[in-house]
Amino acid sequence: MWIGGFLIVGAAAHAAIFMVRDYDPTTRYNDLLDRVLRHRDAIISHLNWFFLCAHFVWAFSLMFLFSGRGYWQELIESIVWVHNKLTVAPATQPKALSIIQGRVVGVTHYLSGRIATT
16 A cells, blocks of 8 residues: 555656756746646645645544543643643633533533524
């Protein structure tokens, strides 16, 4: 499997090298490479969107990894650690609820969301 990926990446790299090395704007006017080079600002914008979307997918899959393997505590501990490093942390520290208080909050959120969406 990795050999195929190596060959594909190598072939694409050589093709890119040859396209750039042999590029002559007078004979290659308005072909694919010329249009790509003229629209590089739009391409960079698309690469920025790809960068953002890739990080969203990474964060989303990491969330599923934590939840699927039962490591939510690690995620919560890291969030609490960062929160405690802030200077405003003691003033905004969340308070622990009892099980009954947590259930009341959960049911309230569930019902208010149900009312808002129906």
